[in-house]
Amino acid sequence: xxxxxxxxxxxxxxxxxxxxxxxxxxxxxxxxxxxxxxxxxxxxxxxxxxxxxxxxxxxxxxxxxxxxxxxxxxxxxxxxxxxxxxxxxxxxxxxxxxxxxxxxxxxxxxxxxxxxxxxxxxxxxxxxxxxxxxxxxxxxxxxxxxxxxxxxxxxxxxxxxxxxxxxxxxxxxxxxxxxxxxxxxxxxxxxxxxxxxxxxxxxxxxxxxxxxxxxxxxxxxxxxxxxxxxxxxxxxxxxxxxxxxxxxxxxxxxxxxxxxxxxxxxxxxxxxxxxxxxxxxxxxxxxxxxxxxxxxxxxxxxxxxxxxxxxxxxxxxxxxxxxxxxxxxxxxxxxxxxxxxxxxxxxxxxxxxxxxxxxxxxxxxxxxxxxxxxxxxxxxxxxxxxxxxxxxxxxxxxxxxxx
Numbered sequence: 001x002x003x004x005x006x007x008x009x010x011x012x013x014x015x016x017x018x019x020x021x022x023x024x025x026x027x028x029x030x031x032x033x034x035x036x037x038x039x040x041x042x043x044x045x046x047x048x049x050x051x052x053x054x055x056x057x058x059x060x061x062x063x064x065x066x067x068x069x070x071x072x073x074x075x076x077x078x079x080x081x082x083x084x085x086x087x088x089x090x091x092x093x094x095x096x097x098x099x100x101x102x103x104x105x106x107x108x109x110x111x112x113x114x115x116x117x118x119x120x121x122x123x124x125x126x127x128x129x130x131x132x133x134x135x136x137x138x139x140x141x142x143x144x145x146x147x148x149x150x151x152x153x154x155x156x157x158x159x160x161x162x163x164x165x166x167x168x169x170x171x172x173x174x175x176x177x178x179x180x181x182x183x184x185x186x187x188x189x190x191x192x193x194x195x196x197x198x199x200x201x202x203x204x205x206x207x208x209x210x211x212x213x214x215x216x217x218x219x220x221x222x223x224x225x226x227x228x229x230x231x232x233x234x235x236x237x238x239x240x241x242x243x244x245x246x247x248x249x250x251x252x253x254x255x256x257x258x259x260x261x262x263x264x265x266x267x268x269x270x271x272x273x274x275x276x277x278x279x280x281x282x283x284x285x286x287x288x289x290x291x292x293x294x295x296x297x298x299x300x301x302x303x304x305x306x307x308x309x310x311x312x313x314x315x316x317x318x319x320x321x322x323x324x325x326x327x328x329x330x331x332x333x334x335x336x337x338x339x340x341x342x343x344x345x346x347x348x349x350x351x352x353x354x355x356x357x358x359x360x361x362x363x364x365x366x367x368x369x370x371x372x373x374x375x376x377x378x379x380x381x382x383x384x385x386x387x388x389x390x391x392x393x394x395x396x397x398x399x400x401x402x403x
Contacts, residue, residue, distance in 0.1 A: 001095065003102075007033060012024070034186050041058070044094060073106075074181070109309060110299065111301055129358055130362060132271040224241065272398075316337070318349045352375060363397055
């Protein structure tokens with residue numbers, strides 16, 4: 001087990017591509033190395049490197065994650081996989097051990113990921129922290145409640161102008177929204193706005209639209225048209241990849257633009273926040289077919305640093321007894337309050353696993369909800385209510401992009 005030193009090691013360590021039907025060819029490597037740090041990929045060898053075969057790998061991006069009241073450095077775990085020839089041999093366990101030790105040594109209090117199989121990562125201390133919504137809405141059912149007048153002016157922009165305009169809008173929204181991740185210029189150019197033909201899924205090129213209000217860009221959307229005609233009528237769809245507004249008014253207006261696009265029959269979107277404005281703005285939200293799914297899983301690698309980085313609601317303090325079987329340095333009792341976080345001795349008010357604490361961390365799940373599921377043990381009467389008030393946020397966390 002060792003970090004990659006050469007691109008050829010990265011290509012062989014990306015074992016997950018075997019399952020995805022992909023190939024780590026030179027074009028893939030060239031693109032990935034524009035936004036990925038080679039040394040953050042751990043390769044698993046079947047024997048002594050460098051001559052032994054590489055049978056798996058686990059990588060990470062260097063991110064900044066928005067949390068309630070601020071932001072924290074975070075490892076964005078990616079391309080994790082083991083070849084089918086070496087499954088059930090402890091390779092993934094060893095990869096997770098090496099990776100989390102590396103994350104801790106880098107001073108990143110948090111790791112996060114999107115899980116291809118969500119049951120795998122709980123054993124390593126990850127907990128579901130952010131959920132999302134999928135939507136499929138017939139254009140004829142897209143009316144808003146009451147009278148609505150959109151603000152500003154929309155205009156389509158080319159990729160070069162999108163690269164210049166979109167990051168500032170995204171950052172304004174990101175700073176307000178737990179779960180969102182900072183994006184580097186390289187990420188914007190080679191990841192978010194990369195329009196690879198194999199990613200189009202039968203649709204057209206990526207479209208970029210911006211909403212300008214009083215001389216300032218306050219919202220944007222990325223979408224793709226899937227054109228289709230049946231019996232002389234359009235029956236295609238608008239596939240919304242991302243729609244971001246820096247203000248509530250701009251968010252409503254950019255969605256009105258998307259819902260009003262002609263020559264289409266449906267509007268589809270995935271990874272919307274669970275408190276998305278359309279849930280209460282549509283005249284008939286049931287017709288949107290909103291479907292809940294998991295998105296971002298979080299691992300508190302350094303519980304003390306992670307908890308100290310976020311803010312808390314007005315409530316009395318609470319003492320948590322945290323269990324962590326994979327990162328023993330996190331075990332113990334932690335007092336959490338508006339005046340700070342610290343280790344303590346004595347009795348705990350609540351007991352929970354570190355994966356459950358991760359579900360609380362961004363405000364995506366409440367303490368009452370987790371306690372009803374048997375994930376939190378209340379040892380002091382009223383402690384669930386105090387924890388719920390401390391961790392509660394005024395908006396649902398959102399992670400709009402899989403990585």
